[in-house]
Amino acid sequence: MSTSPFDYDELGLVAGLEIHQQLDTDSKLFCGCPTDRREPEESTHTFERFLHPTSSELGEVDVAALEEAAAEREFEYLGFDSTCLVEADEEPPGRLDDEAVEVVLEIAALLDMDPVDQAHVMRKIVVDGSNTSGFQRSALVAGDGAISTDDGPVSIEDMELEEESAARVEETDSGVRYALDRLGIPLVEIGTGPDIRSPEQAKEAAQRIGMLLRSTGEVKRGLGTIRQDVNVSIADGARVELKGVQRLDDIDDIVENEVQRQVELVAIRDELAEREAGVSDPVDVTEVFAETDSGVVGGALSGDGRAMAVRLDGFDGLVGRELQDDRRLGTEFADHAKHHGVGGIFHTDELPAYGVTSEEVEALEDAVDAGEDDAVAMVAADPRSATAAIDAVADRARTALSGVPEETRDVTPDGTSRYLRPLPGAARMYPETDVPPVELDFEGIEVPELLTEKVERYQSELDLDPGLARQVAYGRRMPLFEAAVERGVDPTLAAGTVESTATELRRDGVPVDDVRDERFLDLFELYQAGEVTTEAIDDLLVALAEHPDLSAAEAAEREGLGSAGDDEVREAVVEVVERNEDQVREQGMGAFSGLMGECMGALGGRAEGDVVSELLREEIGKRA
Structure with a gap:
């Protein structure tokens, strides 16, 4: 709601x-x-x-x-x-x-x-x-x-x-x-x-x-x-x-x-309108700041810099009025001024500030004949920029008398916006004579399956849960997922690998986006052939990301991720059980959980968990 x-x-x-x-x-x-x-x-x-x-x-x-x-x-x-x-x-x-x-x-x-x-x-x-x-x-x-x-x-x-x-x-x-x-x-x-x-x-x-x-x-x-x-x-x-x-x-x-x-x-x-507001013509107020201690104003006036100001009749308190978070009417004026090479504007709703004193503000107001209900806007820059910028401020202030100007605005990261340029008109378009026209019709055009339809199909036909189905359908690797399923890869394993596993590795700083689709398919082929295990997939993806020139088989060999043989798996399980024989005799199957982790660690992901689980239960049963 x-x-x-x-x-x-x-x-x-x-x-x-x-x-x-x-x-x-x-x-x-x-x-x-x-x-x-x-x-x-x-x-x-x-x-x-x-x-x-x-x-x-x-x-x-x-x-x-x-x-x-x-x-x-x-x-x-x-x-x-x-x-x-x-x-x-x-x-x-x-x-x-x-x-x-x-x-x-x-x-x-x-x-x-x-x-x-x-x-x-x-x-x-x-x-x-x-x-x-x-x-x-x-x-x-x-x-x-x-x-x-x-x-x-x-x-x-x-x-x-x-x-x-x-x-x-x-x-x-x-x-x-x-x-x-x-x-x-x-x-x-x-x-x-x-x-x-x-x-x-x-x-x-x-x-x-x-x-x-x-x-x-x-x-x-x-x-x-x-x-x-x-x-x-x-x-x-x-x-x-x-x-x-x-x-x-x-x-x-x-x-x-x-x-x-x-x-x-x-x-x-x-x-x-109630205040019968108006905007005066800009005037040169450089003399007001001839002895200023303001670093901002003084720096802008160094050399032949000029200070230009405009009286905004009836604008007192409104130039500083907030329009959006941290953006005021004065910010709108400044946006227009910045298009003419100045860093921003000063106005009396925020002065004294920036090193400008109360006395200088009073002198500024006197210089433009500002009254109690008036505001003053000022820019300081080289003569050409200062003149163009204060004219832009005056024009924008006059627009404020009419309300909202038609314009093009640039969206900022915080969701607000700033002035970019006037709205373009029809005068910006004219024919391109160097490119011939092209005949268009729908003949031969095939309408693709919608992503929403893919999500439904992945759930009904491939038995993916709703979250994973949407994640893979809307993901960048969706074509890879479908190619893997066509080759007989289990849909849940394929989807989990190209989306969930890849996302977790990316968050850990692994450059998994550098792994080409062909390498993923090679990885799945190794798995289907029993040459790597489910537990090795994460490590193998890391290896492929860090060594993109290697094939999946070469990466598995380099990292020692090939599947262990049946005898090697049983030998590792027996060794863990014998090393913890006293615990097994005392706890029986209660020791299973702790020893399972130790067995998987000893095998380094080179054996499937269900195989290790079955052998471990068997060895514990012999000794309990």
Whole structure:
């Protein structure tokens, strides 16, 4: 039962999802380069670019692209031995990858969507450096689908096949450094209709779509391979796009946090209206801090630095008002200022602080003619950055008079969000003339078994318990599990090994993810042949993880994990019993438990427990 403080029906919550999922194809979308990820230190060369926005076919320039370009950042790209001229934007792209097209049609069928007759590739202007060309290529492939949730159906309005962006490595003094290993990986984008009415329904819809995607067996797994954007609005608010949700389990909290932010902004709007609030023009207040002892302000003003301030009429006490946990209206102002090269802002709801004195605050207020009900916001930086930043603060303050601005926001690790850029418009899209259209239809497309159906089948046909059945069906090693069962491996042993055992070893720091599927199958083959025991499987997996070049048989021989012969097992049991003969005579079968552990330890996992148990009972019976 929800514990939310909000009545979402009364607030008029409307939400929609955009799911971005990387496809696990052999080649990238417009070239033959591999889709494997690389480490930045593997880079073999670099090059730099400056990117600028261009006009659409109608002569319009997208507002989000304009704001991004205003930062005038330089972008550095890390290339690899697999990087081609298409990825560097020095050669036209090839045709849409056939494998990627087949996978998206399979996904469309699972979502009950209708494919378009032809997929036409479009260019989407993106000048944040994440694509070397300054745009992302995207093609609409299907529409008019739906999924079910407990609170009703959610429509699937559209699905695009597009190229993944370059991976951001780090911020540099002059801009951003990107790696090209990710650029061009096929990506499917699935957009729902604005049908979601609660945070819980948003989470359920995302989980349902995620399950359908994984059911194909053709999507990449792991952090960063799937991202959710959430569009949220309330009746008195505005549509806000929350980008970069990495975990499905966080979606409900993120939606609730955004509702809270919009509710608070609406309340601030109403309060500002009652106060007949306004925003003045920024002024230079550098002289106020000419003798300051504040290290932060003084450092920013060193050289030719300037302090710029704006009077916010009627904003007193509201700039410091909390919108979300540890995020205030002043934080919103600072987010906009940071886009122009400053570290943040100062405002009178939090001053004196940072070494700024009460006397300096009074002088600041006098310099801008601030009254008792007014607030003052200030930035200190080089002249160009200070001017641009204070203008951005003033613009955002004026927006607060109207309530909630439409914008794109970046989700933070704590589930709150920060300003990223204005909402993009239609002016960012125009046709890609280098890539021919592709005919689409469902002929030859096979709909896969859903993961939910696999769970049911594993329970009914393979007799797995519900928890283990779900764990293996949703796990990365599901194809390995099915291959093992096809070879006659006991399903419970196979599932427990590839999931439970592997998970426990991973938690202990064993690099079990480095063990290839073929090695697991070799291990199962050794077990079926009686050459290793159940008790040896853990140790053998550790050996294979630490020595990935060894075969399972070689690893078993190296670690001495081969099964002991019948005579060796009996000899070990007899030796343990004879060494504890007095205890056996006194306790009889009461000594069994302690001696069983000693026997298994003596054999080092090279004998099955039931065999050792039977022999031990027999030897104790002879002496009791």
